[in-house]
Amino acid sequence: MNDEKHIAERFFERLLRLRGYDDFEHEEGRPGARKKPDYRVTFDGVDAYFEVKCFDEGEPPRAGAFTFDPIKPVRAKIDEARPQFREFTDSPCVLVLLNPSGKLVFIHEHDQIYGAMFGDPAWQIPFDPATGRFGELSGTVFTKGGKMAYSRDSGPKDVRNTTFSAILSLYIRRDPGEPPPEPETVEKIGAFVFHNPFARVPLPDSFFRGPWDRVFGRLPNDPTQIGPLYVGENVPFESAGQSTR
Numbered sequence: 515m516n517d518e519k520h521i522a523e524r525f526f527e528r529l530l531r532l533r534g535y536d537d538f539e540h541e542e543g544r545p546g547a548r549k550k551p552d553y554r555v556t557f558d559g560v561d562a563y564f565e566v567k568c569f570d571e572g573e574p575p576r577a578g579a580f581t582f583d584p585i586k587p588v589r590a591k592i593d594e595a596r597p598q599f600r601e602f603t604d605s606p607c608v609l610v611l612l613n614p615s616g617k618l619v620f621i622h623e624h625d626q627i628y629g630a631m632f633g634d635p636a637w638q639i640p641f642d643p644a645t646g647r648f649g650e651l652s653g654t655v656f657t658k659g660g661k662m663a664y665s666r667d668s669g670p671k672d673v674r675n676t677t678f679s680a681i682l683s684l685y686i687r688r689d690p691g692e693p694p695p696e697p698e699t700v701e702k703i704g705a706f707v708f709h710n711p712f713a714r715v716p717l718p719d720s721f722f723r724g725p726w727d728r729v730f731g732r733l734p735n736d737p738t739q740i741g742p743l744y745v746g747e748n749v750p751f752e753s754a755g756q757s758t759r
Contacts, residue, residue: 522568522612523552524697525684529705530555533724547601552610560718562606564682565595569613569621587619588630592678599677606679606717608707613683621683624730627708628740631681676714682707685726687748702726704746711740719743 519527523540530538535555543550544561551563569587591611599607611621620626686695687702695702704726709717711732722729729744 520566520568521570521614521697522566522610522684525612525686525700525703526553526564526566526610528697528700529684529703532701532703533705533722544602549598549601551598551602551607558718558720560606562608562679562717562721563599563602564608564610565598566610566612567591567594569611569617569619570615584619584626585629587617588621588627588681592630592675592681596675596677603677603714606713606715607677608680608682608717609678610682610684622685622706624706624708624740624742627681627683628730631708631710676710676712678710679713679715679717680707680709682722685728685749687726687750702748704728704749706730709743711737725749 519540527538527540530536530553535557537556539554541550541552542554544554552566553564555562555564569591588611592609595609613619613621683706685704685706686700687704688695704724705722705728707717707722707727707729709729709731719729723744723746725746725748727744727746728742728749730740731743733739733741733743
């Protein structure tokens with residue numbers, strides 16, 4: 515049975531079982547629906563749908579100088595998953611990502627994932643024309659090209675995708691010298707969850723609160739900022755909030 519499933523699906527099933535989400539079905543969908551997202555997970559009476567995608571194409575990074583866009587491949591995965599969720603707009607819908615081959619995509623960096631959602635990230639630095647001086651860096655803003663919200667050169671963002679509740683990046687901890695983990699036995703695995711604040715049906719806050727998990731969303735004390743809402747005790751690094759303006 516495992517040979518029929520992609521490695522990303524096998525790791526995702528392991529994560530579900532470790533978190534106690536045993537009530538899940540693979541490619542079951544729902545009666546009357548033509549599409550079948552990869553997983554239906556039922557927890558606390560809520561059916562959530564997950565589409566699992568893997569960055570496994572092409573060669574690993576090479577040495578030398580070159581340019582690349584780490585956000586473009588994430589946006590491509592959003593586009594691939596979009597048709598699977600069209601008949602499930604009344605339920606939480608989540609795109610799951612895994613990067614097992616080390617491609618140059620940074621699926622655990624919240625500015626990169628939110629850049630795919632809301633637009634290319636840029637630094638905001640105030641400028642005083644009277645003095646000709648720049649002020650201090652005031653934060654990160656998202657500009658254009660987003661898949662969940664889109665900004666033109668000027669004006670407010672247009673919300674364009676409310677079906678995706680979140681993007682979930684699988685995090686697998688591998689210390690130096692450790693062999694590659696097997697999906698069915700790995701213990702140090704977590705979910706980095708990036709909530710879409712424009713979602714029609716949000717993913718419940720109770721999902722994914724394990725020791726290797728990390729959850730991002732609108733900060734309760736400042737809804738204009740995106741930042742960490744939950745950090746598992748074993749997650750080894752920190753990062754600051756990001757502006758959703």
